[in-house]
Amino acid sequence: MILFALRRKFIVCFIASIILVCTYPLLAQTHINSAQHTSFLTTLQKHLRAIEQRDFRAYSETIAKDDNIHLILPRGEHIEGKEQYLKVIREWFSEQDWKFVYSLQAINETRFLSSVLLKVHYTDKKADGQPLVMDYYLLLIFKKDKNGWRLVHDQNTLIPPSP
Numbered sequence: 027m028i029l030f031a032l033r034r035k036f037i038v039c040f041i042a043s044i045i046l047v048c049t050y051p052l053l054a055q056t057h058i059n060s061a062q063h064t065s066f067l068t069t070l071q072k073h074l075r076a077i078e079q080r081d082f083r084a085y086s087e088t089i090a091k092d093d094n095i096h097l098i099l100p101r102g103e104h105i106e107g108k109e110q111y112l113k114v115i116r117e118w119f120s121e122q123d124w125k126f127v128y129s130l131q132a133i134n135e136t137r138f139l140s141s142v143l144l145k146v147h148y149t150d151k152k153a154d155g156q157p158l159v160m161d162y163y164l165l166l167i168f169k170k171d172k173n174g175w176r177l178v179h180d181q182n183t184l185i186p187p188s189p
Contacts, residue, residue, distance in 0.1 A: 066140045069168060069175040070133075077126055080119040086112060089177040090169070100162045100184040111180075124150040128164065140175065141167045146182075161185040 069088055076085035089095055090108060097105040097114060105111055118124075128144040144164040152158050167179035 066135055066168065066170075066175050070142055070166075073166070073177065074128070082116055082119050085115060085119070088168075088175075091171070091173070091176060094169075094178055096179050096181075098181040098183075100160060100182040121150070124148065131163070138170045139167065140170075141165060145185075161187075 072084060073088040075081070076088065089111065093107045093109075095106075095108055095111050097111050099105070105114055125148070127147045131143040131145050132141075133143075134141045142165075144166070146160075146162050146164050148158075148160045148162065150158040162185055163183045165179070165181040165183070166177055168175040169178045170176075
């Protein structure tokens, strides 16, 4: 009787071990996906907070480390390369009159490339002091490298005013 009970416990433990060994890759993948998810969202939050606070240093930490970055402005102008991109951002952050209010429209995450679509309400003053008001979609694409997520594409698409 005791031998039968020990044999039964052994079989149960053996089966549990096999199940654990067979499902470990799935559990590990879930953990990896969760870590990637958190890392992307953390980078995205840092990026958006840097815009709100006009924090150039924090912002520049979230963009591509090489020249593989593109900015498309609301009226279609294309700016390519890190140096030119940062020049535009530095000038923008130095201005104090603008407000950037956004709402999240969509997030699409994959293992190495993730994007976010925002709807932005932007207000500023023109050079002559007149108000500038724009609504546009902002598509940000981040690429994962060995150091984390980096912005590689920043596209602003103007939403025409309602008639």
